Amino acid sequence: MSLIDDAAALLDSAAFGREAIEQFPPGHFTLAQAYDIQRASIAHRLSRGEVLKGIKLGFTSRAKMVQMGIDSLIWGLLTDGMVEEDGGVVDLGRYIHPRVEPEVCFLTRKAIDGPLTSLEAADFIEAVAPAMEIIDSRYRNFRFSLEDVVADNCSSAGLVVGGWSRNFDALGNAGVRMQFDGRDVQVGSTRAILGQPMRSVVQASRLLHGAQMSLPAGSLIMAGAATAAEALRPGVHVECRIGTGTGSASLGNVAFVTSGAAA
Template sequence: MQRHAPVATNAVLAAPASPDAQLVEELAAVLRRAEAGRIPVAPLTEEYEDLDLAGAYAVQEANVRIRLAAGEHLVGRKVGLTSLAMREQLGLPEASFGTLFQSMVIPDGGTIDTRELITPRAEAEVGLVLGRRLSGPRVTDAEVRAAVTQVALAVEIIDSRIADWHVSQADTVADNASSARVVVGRPVDATDDLLTGLRDECVGLYADGERVAFGLGAEVLGDPLRAVAWLARTLHAHGSALHPGELLLTGSVHASVPLTPGSRLAVRSDTGRLPGLTVTVR
């Protein structure tokens, strides 16, 4: 399989500026209503051309605060657009991050109800769990390697509250990096051999037994561990950190695939070192 050159990952986002607080709250409310009513909205950047990444992350954070205040439980983070396939599919230039809540988690063997979503798509990914806190402007791949305690396959269901997936980088960032649901397989201990081999792990997405998409771990910024290092540095710039026990989705290894009601999805690795998972699409 051809390996594509990863995007630059040494830099992180600059510390966010202070966008207009009222506008941030208004845009956050627009996205909440779109998600709750399953009625997508026009790109935020069409009406608010000055919405930059700092403002978009402020909108995302506003909705995170509201969900936490409502009693939702944060379970981890996701990194999006880490593969060239996904960046080309959406026409976006760089990685982004979002927040995962317990309400988004569907158990292995469970059911995804597309009636709760707008235009959902599936991505097979490698998930990592940390055993220690990670933060700072210069977190390295080696530090991530030392911090990871578990590895699992995952399928993330992405969904855009922006109509027809016509998103800019700021639109998807504001929209929690287009995250909607996640199914995680049984985690295994992160041995040195397993972490070393993640770059070469071929992960496939199957629909009703047929492989419909696949990719190597190396498609994710060159190494899934590198995606977590980028996330730790970027969160630090936003005044946050990665914490022990958090689930970290490192990004799709392939272009996303539309969900088909009535199908059964599975994610498997070619080596079998990571337990597979299944989920039914309703």
């Protein structure tokens, strides 16, 4: 087996078996090879019957880019096996050391098969929703290099999407509150997502084009985190609210309850 196949099989086994692995040696593979590993790892999921559902963006915060010393986004793939029910129960036993972060999710109206401009982006989007992503690095102690995290599908493990809305006007600078058992654990603004979350659609189209991929109508685009992530623990009620909760500035809320124990 090649370096790509070996690394992909190792990461897939770690995710499927909920067992953390050691980080790869520095320089073990390039960033381009990391994306090849990511695709090969997701192929294992598809071979078990999962279906591609969309893509997720990472490092949509400028501060995070500076921190990591990069000047571009990273991205990963979503499958239907990652989707958790809004308001449902999330079994932490499915994960290794899960964390959650508030996001904005888009639903595509038309296939995205080429780079879009800012003026074109809204025409390709059917709706937007508040969402939360469960990230779960397959590496020990949640530590990794840029190449490591890309190979590991950018730590994407689960997602919860709330009610859909056509209220795109609320996206620019909506308040974001993520609560555990009714108490704020993260507070921020949708402006943290590239200054305007709709820009994530433009960036997604460019990344897809560069990878010679397209995104079918009805796909999800997770636009990136609006705040830092919080570690999950059993028995907590998690809720994310985006907007004021009333009137045109509201996108709505999304919630779930955790059960089980993380490994």
